[in-house]
Amino acid sequence: MAKVYYDQDATLEPLIGKTVAILGYGSQGHAHALNLRDSGIKVIVGLPENSKSRKKATEDGFEVYIPSEAAKRADIIMFLTPDTVQPAIYKECVEPHLDSSKTLAFAHGFNIHFKQIVPPKDVDVFMVAPKGPGHLVRWMYEEGKGVPALVAIYQDASGTCKDKALAYAKAIGATRAGVIETTFKEETETDLFGEQWVLCGGVTALIKAGFETLVEAGYQPEVAYFECLHELKLIVDLIYQYGIAGMRYSISDTAKYGDVTRGERIYKMVKPLMKEGLEEIQKGEFAREWVLENQAGRPVFNALLERDREHLIEKVGQELRRMMPWITQKELK
Ligand SMILES: NC(=O)C1=CN([C@@H]2O[C@H](COP(=O)(O)OP(=O)(O)OC[C@H]3O[C@@H](n4cnc5c(N)ncnc54)[C@H](OP(=O)(O)O)[C@@H]3O)[C@@H](O)[C@H]2O)C=CC1
Numbered sequence: 001m002a003k004v005y006y007d008q009d010a011t012l013e014p015l016i017g018k019t020v021a022i023l024g025y026g027s028q029g030h031a032h033a034l035n036l037r038d039s040g041i042k043v044i045v046g047l048p049e050n051s052k053s054r055k056k057a058t059e060d061g062f063e064v065y066i067p068s069e070a071a072k073r074a075d076i077i078m079f080l081t082p083d084t085v086q087p088a089i090y091k092e093c094v095e096p097h098l099d100s101s102k103t104l105a106f107a108h109g110f111n112i113h114f115k116q117i118v119p120p121k122d123v124d125v126f127m128v129a130p131k132g133p134g135h136l137v138r139w140m141y142e143e144g145k146g147v148p149a150l151v152a153i154y155q156d157a158s159g160t161c162k163d164k165a166l167a168y169a170k171a172i173g174a175t176r177a178g179v180i181e182t183t184f185k186e187e188t189e190t191d192l193f194g195e196q197w198v199l200c201g202g203v204t205a206l207i208k209a210g211f212e213t214l215v216e217a218g219y220q221p222e223v224a225y226f227e228c229l230h231e232l233k234l235i236v237d238l239i240y241q242y243g244i245a246g247m248r249y250s251i252s253d254t255a256k257y258g259d260v261t262r263g264e265r266i267y268k269m270v271k272p273l274m275k276e277g278l279e280e281i282q283k284g285e286f287a288r289e290w291v292l293e294n295q296a297g298r299p300v301f302n303a304l305l306e307r308d309r310e311h312l313i314e315k316v317g318q319e320l321r322r323m324m325p326w327i328t329q330k331e332l333k
């Protein structure tokens with residue numbers, strides 16, 4: 001069994017008196033910056049002059065610098081910009097300021113694992129990768145809860161890198177929920193696999209296929225929405241709280257029988273595809289494709305996102321959610 005680190009296993013001491021530069025103020029950036037500050041750590045934010053996020057970071061009370069100035073001023077430099085722009089930011093704004101007193105930090109292992117960033121040997125490099133969206137990292141921290149995280153050490157030049165990583169994980173609230181030590185390779189490969197085949201790609205494909213099957217068969221789109229999207233959250237809430245067996249305790253026997261028999265058919269079809277998908281990730285094929293797609297200006301990515309934004313399920317959902325204001329109480333900024 002993996003060792004799981006909780007609040008009592010970590011101290012904030014390694015970060016006290018240090019300055020953390022958060023590069024990027026998006027989903028993870030705003031959450032890390034605010035949680036670290038609320039935990040008593042000095043935080044500055046690094047954003048380009050023309051960044052859309054500057055207004056929010058400034059309104060939240062942070063000193064905002066251009067990324068190279070933030071990197072110069074900081075002891076710990078956390079990369080929370082999109083993965084695709086990190087190599088250029090590293091080369092142009094961070095590398096010129098690196099010496100053995102600096103620590104590089106990441107929330108995902110992509111650029112280190114796939115060698116898009118190669119730091120000098122004398123700097124510490126760690127990862128704290130929250131296992132949840134940034135907005136939840138903030139909202140749960142505010143409620144006294146936490147999102148679990150993985151920590152990994154790529155380089156321990158100082159001999160204290162793991163203590164710094166655990167301190168960082170504690171400061172963003174992750175040790176409230178549980179922190180596991182991993183490698184950059186394991187985090188990168190499992191994270192890409194999870195988001196592609198289960199959490200994002202897998203779930204949205206199931207929702208869309210289910211919704212379209214019902215609507216194309218003549219059922220009302222609103223009924224299909226409640227069945228295939230809205231209720232999914234309620235079922236997943238039960239799985240999250242009580243496990244799969246616990247969820248099955250709450251559903252009817254008819255549902256349970258359909259679940260285990262028809263679910264088995266999906267399982268048999270999907271598992272070989274998942275194995276192929278994992279190999280694609282392990283061989284670096286997905287990473288190569290994603291880097292090239294960015295170099296080409298994201299034509300496929302943008303077209304597919306646009307197609308899905310126009311899907312009937314989005315229009316139906318917007319109307320139905322409007323009548324349940326508790327669902328969208330918190331704005332996604
Ligand atoms: N989203 C998530 O929940 C998770 C993300 N991660 C990892 O966290 C990291 C950040 O991802 P995420 O929070 O999704 O990113 P977002 O896309 O939400 O935010 C990116 C931020 O970086 C800013 N930015 C863009 N270009 C630059 C630049 N050249 N210099 C400085 N800042 C820049 C953006 O500013 P502007 O407003 O101007 O665009 C924005 O503030 C990634 O490594 C990702 O893999 C890990 C776990 C979960």
Ligand SMILES: CC[C@](O)(C(C)=O)C(=O)O
Pocket residue numbers: 130131132133134191194195199200
């Ligand atoms: C599931 C998507 C994720 O991996 C995450 C929120 O953990 C991401 O990179 O955004």
